[in-house]
Amino acid sequence: MINTTCAYCGVGCGITATVTGPRSVQIKGDAEHPANHGRLCSKGTHLGETVSLEGRLLHPMIGDNRATWDQALDLVAGRMRDCIAEHGPDSVAFYVSGQLLTEDYYAANKLMKGFVGSANIDTNSRLCMASAVAAHNRAFGEDVVPCSYEDLEEADLILLVGSNTAWCHPVIWQRIEAAREKRGTRLVVIDPRRTETAEQADLYVPVAPDGDVALFNALLAEMRERGLLDEGYLAERVEVDAGFWSELAPYRRPRAGGGPATCGTGQRVDQESGAPACAGATASFAAELARQAGIPAATFTQLADLVAAHPRTVTLFSQGANQSVCGTDKGNAIINLHLATGRINRPGAGPFSITGQPNAMGGREVGGLANMLACHLGFTNDERDAVARFWQAPNICTGPGLKAVDLFRAVHDGRIKFLWVMATNPAVSMPDSGFVREALARCPTVVVSDVIADTDTGRFAHIRLPALAWGEKDGTVTNSERRVSRQRALFAPPGEARADWRIVAQVAERLGWGEHFAWDHPAGVFREFAAMTGLAAERGKVLDLTALANLDDAAYETMAPFQWGGAYPLAHGYPTPSGKARLVSVAPAEPHTDSAYPLRLNTVRYRDQWHTMTRTGLSPTLSQHRPEALLEVHPQDALAQGLSDGGLARVESASGASVFRVRVTATQRPGEICVPMHWTDAMACGARANRLPGQGTDPISGQPGFKNAAARVQPVKPEWRAFVASREAIAPAGLLYWSRSRIPGGWLTELAGEGAVDLGALLPAGERVEVVDVARGMRRIVVQGGDGSLAAALYLTRSGDLPRRDWIAAQLGGGEAHPVELLAGRPSTPMVERGAIVCVCHGVGEKDIAAAFEVGAATVAAIGAATCAGTNCGSCRPAIARLLEACNAREREAAE
């Protein structure tokens, strides 16, 4: 049994892994790990399905040819050296990732900022946490998260802002669920979409896109009017600019006759009892807010009453806050409320920005963002000198480098001529990815370190370097609550893959800096990093891992998870010159409108897919939940635009266009549409979200506004629709639409197009049987492999319905195929219909749940007892609750 940490999200769950074969492993939650206490979500539970070597990059590649490591590394170093010599250090750049280990990140940052002599190293955390980092720096003087997961269990009120926690941080969600059960914690979800998380809330606040600054300013003004500010804390611990309160004035509740407020603003409030001095917002104030934040007036009053009544408040925020052109202001609006009411640095209280990737936090610690130098240090002469001395760096960089969006602009216009991408897929995940692809295509040298051979970004690479993947690599990651855990190797390195830190060090060696990168084990890198945090600590920062600077290799091997800074790292003062935190004035920006693109486009995550699907897309289990990318649209908009549920639609913005399957749903607000961020050109021909958002970024953090782009939609009306179930992936071209998903014996591909296309040519060779019904516009082909089993089956229609996919898909990988049944599209004896799969762990479908409801299972727990659904990882429990609600509603309707 090996203890390690999950490959996916920033919750950082501990796993105990039992290796059962050369590439197979049994995964269990680590009961001892403080992040999850044994829990895992669907993605963590099914990690075992993603460790096969399918699709892996196992050898260095130069162009399309296999190369030796020496050839590849010589070429990388040679191109870098030439570029620096000819065009200066700023002509080279690294674009790295929160999916690197701390050791990898540290090595890359050191090479670029200390030795190449440029700060042009930025990371996909720019797309993810940069706004929260900037907000922390403005308010606290350092990028420090002042909360821990335990605060969720000690809070009386949890506000989720722009976070679909049940899907994206499922184990945090499970901890919240448990706390609600035990403590009665109230839950508010602030999100333009009614997500599965929102459905479970005590109060759902359907804020307008980017209405958060207005909302939090209004909450702060309201708490002030109610006399609920913590004047003592403000006086002792917080700097408040002279203009701060007057700039909040637009949110002041108008007072009748202009007389003194009924509740004074100067009085100190007992935060523990927290009884509001006066309750209820006036109608006119709430109405003004309704306009600014786009929420119903009564909802604001309810929210304000909840906040007033519960001093133990945690505000958990993620991408709905960060990924915005006003993301930094959103973060500070949230932090302002907590500072001014003293709801910070105490059990159950604080502004809690949660990280997305497994090591987004570690990247922030080593300083992998272009606007940080290293270890929470900036670019003053003192800081640069200290870092240069520590690294014995010959070429310490002079100032900040380019942030991701600007960095790709510089690649596009030729300022950057050498780009090394590590552990991220920017051709998919950057906004305006059409532009990013042009930039990659123009760049004289693109190096990509990845674990997968065929990624959208890898297609632009001149040199591809095979990295060790999860389960092979070895090092540390830091989660959302600053807890450092070990990822440990389970398998031997496959092929010629190498650790990312080692690849960087070997390039550094070829550039003549070998002695500064001479580690032989990740423990050596970690020790150096830990020692370096001493520079931050000496300068009054909270980040301090120096206690681990002398850890020997054996102790590193057995290192238990630990949290730096302790539970309340800012409790003894703030790392600012005055030792106080700051309230930062933030004003909501006026929403911009564009009559050519009247809809607001949001881009989000799915429960069972991870980012660009390079790993989760290979798991049949995880692919069941949402096999295709859906455009979610409100019924009103669907009617107005002529879209039908299950049909196709083209979404267009000023940057590009993509095609999606339509889902009509009242979970969207009218005027707003939503698509997932995950699909790539490897999985579909349209459906790529990032053709749509533009290059607009937050002016302070440089984070793109992924969640609020101007767009329009129109129906796509194909002449024919088809699907193919096949053992091997098929490669369609020239269609209106195709999208494939993993099924147990192979792939299921949905297709749609116009005119005559010979789809039969896409199918593999083998014994073929075919039926054609010209009148009904139907064509079906079944192909058997040499052993008589099903190799592929195609079903096409011009007007009618297509058969059910599940039974046909289940025939792949079975024994002898039955062409007659297959051509009919159904078995001769009817099979049980499960409906869409809800619980992927136990394969329980919507219809199974409805059937259990019919015989009396009326709660999520009862459904679990009857069908097992929701009893393993628990990720589907919100979905079961939603189905039960629908069943109840139908029953009520029937009774009326």
Ligand SMILES: Nc1nc2c(c(=O)[nH]1)N[C@H]1C(S)=C(S)[C@@H](COP(=O)(O)OP(=O)(O)OC[C@H]3O[C@@H](n4cnc5c(=O)[nH]c(N)nc54)[C@H](O)[C@@H]3O)O[C@H]1N2
């Ligand atoms: N299943 C899964 N889990 C993941 C990931 C994954 O790919 N798949 N990725 C990980 C990573 S890297 C990250 S960063 C996290 C992200 O985790 P989340 O932030 O929870 O994920 P998103 O779905 O991107 O966005 C969250 C919500 O923000 C809402 N939103 C949009 N605009 C606004 C707005 O203006 N205001 C407010 N208040 N809300 C808004 C969206 O409707 C959405 O429901 O998830 C991590 N966990």
Ligand SMILES: Nc1nc2c(c(=O)[nH]1)N[C@H]1C(S)=C(S)[C@@H](COP(=O)(O)OP(=O)(O)OC[C@H]3O[C@@H](n4cnc5c(=O)[nH]c(N)nc54)[C@H](O)[C@@H]3O)O[C@H]1N2
């Ligand atoms: N429209 C829209 N776009 C978004 C977002 C959104 O909400 N909406 N969210 C943004 C956010 S928050 C994030 S974090 C990004 C994520 O976007 P990306 O970082 O592009 O997503 P991944 O698919 O996780 O890419 C990781 C790549 O690294 C490879 N890899 C995995 N492990 C390793 C390793 O150990 N070493 C190396 N060298 N390679 C490895 C994987 O195969 C994969 O190709 O997307 C951003 N883009």
Ligand code: SF4
């Ligand atoms: S919540 Fe799920 S994806 Fe995130 S670390 Fe835990 S098991 Fe992994």
Ligand SMILES: [Mo]
């Ligand atoms: Mo992220």
